[in-house]
Every structure is written in structure tokens, then in C-alpha cells.
Amino acid sequence: MKKKNLSFGLLSEIKLDDPETFEDKIFLTLDVDWAHDEVFSDSIEFLRELGAKATWFITHETGVLDDIKDDPDFELGIHPNFNPLLDGSSKGAKNAEEVIDGVLKIVPEAKSVRSHSMSQNFRLLDLFSDRGLTHDSNDFIPEQSGMELLPYPHWTGLLRVPFFWEDNVQCMYRHNTPIRDLVCRKGLKVFNFHPIHVFLNTEKLSRYEDSRSQHYKPELLINLRSSSANGSREQLRQLIKIV
Numbered sequence: 001m002k003k004k005n006l007s008f009g010l011l012s013e014i015k016l017d018d019p020e021t022f023e024d025k026i027f028l029t030l031d032v033d034w035a036h037d038e039v040f041s042d043s044i045e046f047l048r049e050l051g052a053k054a055t056w057f058i059t060h061e062t063g064v065l066d067d068i069k070d071d072p073d074f075e076l077g078i079h080p081n082f083n084p085l086l087d088g089s090s091k092g093a094k095n096a097e098e099v100i101d102g103v104l105k106i107v108p109e110a111k112s113v114r115s116h117s118m119s120q121n122f123r124l125l126d127l128f129s130d131r132g133l134t135h136d137s138n139d140f141i142p143e144q145s146g147m148e149l150l151p152y153p154h155w156t157g158l159l160r161v162p163f164f165w166e167d168n169v170q171c172m173y174r175h176n177t178p179i180r181d182l183v184c185r186k187g188l189k190v191f192n193f194h195p196i197h198v199f200l201n202t203e204k205l206s207r208y209e210d211s212r213s214q215h216y217k218p219e220l221l222i223n224l225r226s227s228s229a230n231g232s233r234e235q236l237r238q239l240i241k242i243v
């Protein structure tokens with residue numbers, strides 16, 4: 001069932017002083033997380049077929065980006081990964097600046113940022129702002145909090161855009177509010193998906209973990225797709241159909 005007045009928005013179009021840019025909007029975001037090209041493209045085609053807009057948080061260079069760079073329904077943001085610095089395993093970037101600049105080289109037009117694993121602190125937010133990024137989505141406040149979320153200004157000039165639903169998180173909570181009820185919530189409604197979970201229609205994390213060895217073999221991975229109505233792909237389909 002369609003809800004009146006709802007439409008899709010892109011994260012970097014949110015303006016603090018213009019509630020129309022976020023009220024009655026649904027924001028779809030996807031953290032690409034180094035997905036195989038076919039897994040990445042599967043999500044792109046899925047969104048196009050259903051006519052949705054989305055903000056993609058990009059992790060790596062791939063020819064697939066050429067397919068979405070100039071699509072007005074899509075926005076490309078960055079998804080820097082600071083985890084190798086944190087756990088001491090980094091073989092490339094020596095510091096946070098190099099991590100950010102590395103991914104900005106791939107997506108120089110990016111205005112939006114969400115870190116892998118949502119890494120954030122004062123210094124990182126300063127660096128995001130210094131690099132000309134305008135919208136940060138590193139605050140996750142789960143829908144289970146019942147809180148009404150709003151974009152808010154950060155002193156660096158960044159606009160912070162919290163999100164309240166994520167496909168892998170819904171696998172970890174025992175109780176999730178149905179999508180059809182979430183879209184009726186007041187305030188900001190930002191949903192986050194991952195191409196790998198959309199591809200697998202992940203409904204439980206063991207499906208994802210047990211398939212790790214085939215994440216880069218899409219011709220085999222497709223056999224592991226769940227048929228559950230609660231999986232990521234079906235939840236995304238349901239959400240788009242409501243809007």
C-alpha cells in the first residue's frame with residue numbers, strides 16, 4: 001500500500017533550514033563494502049527496476065561506478081575504512097588522511113560520508129569537513145529507540161544525518177518494527193542496505209557468514225539466496241513499493 005506524499009531523497013540534498021528536503025522523504029543508502037561487481041550491479045538493477053533513488057557509499061574502484069556516476073537517481077558518497085589502522089594491519093594508508101584521500105580519489109565528487117563500521121571521532125569529523133564533505137551519516141540510532149531523528153549541525157559545518165535501520169542490524173534484534181510502520185514515523189527516515197545482503201536476501205547473519213567463501217563467486221552465491229520475506233532484498237522491495 002502506498003503512503004501519501006512520501007518520496008525518495010538523496011542524502012546530500014538535505015538542508016537544515018528546509019524541512020521539505022527531509023520531511024516525508026525516505027532515504028535509501030547502501031554501503032558497498034567491496035562487493036563483487038555482479039553483486040554490486042545486482043543492487044543497482046534492483047533499484048532501477050523498482051524506480052528508487054539511493055545514496056551509495058563507495059569503498060573501491062570498479063568499472064561499475066561508470067554505470068551510476070551520472071545517474072540523477074543516484075548519489076555517490078565515500079565509505080572510508082579505518083579498521084586496518086585501528087587493528088594495526090594496514091598495508092597501505094599510514095594514517096586517516098591517507099584513507100580518506102584514497103577513497104576520495106575514486107569519488108572526487110562525494111559530498112556524503114559514512115565510515116565502514118561507522119568509525120568516527122572529533123578528528124575524523126574535522127578531516128571530513130576539511131576535505132569538503134558536507135553530510136556525515138555516522139550516527140546510528142536504531143529504530144528500537146523510538147526516538148524521532150533529525151539532521152543536526154556539527155560545529156565543523158558538517159550536517160549530521162543519523163540513520164535508524166540497517167539490514168544486518170535487523171538480523172541481530174529479536175524485535176523489529178515492520179517497514180510499513182517505520183515509514184509512518186516522524187522525523188528523518190534513513191535506511192541502510194548492503195549489496196551482499198540484498199543479493200543473498202539475508203534474513204540471518206549465519207547465511208552471510210556461512211557463504212563468505214563464495215562472496216566473490218556470484219554464479220555459486222546465487223544458489224544461497226534466501227526466499228524469506230524478512231530478508232534484506234524483500235525488505236528493500238517492500239520499502240520501495242510503499243514509497
Ligand SMILES: [Zn+2]
Binds near residue numbers: 031032033115116117
Ligand atoms: Zn561498511
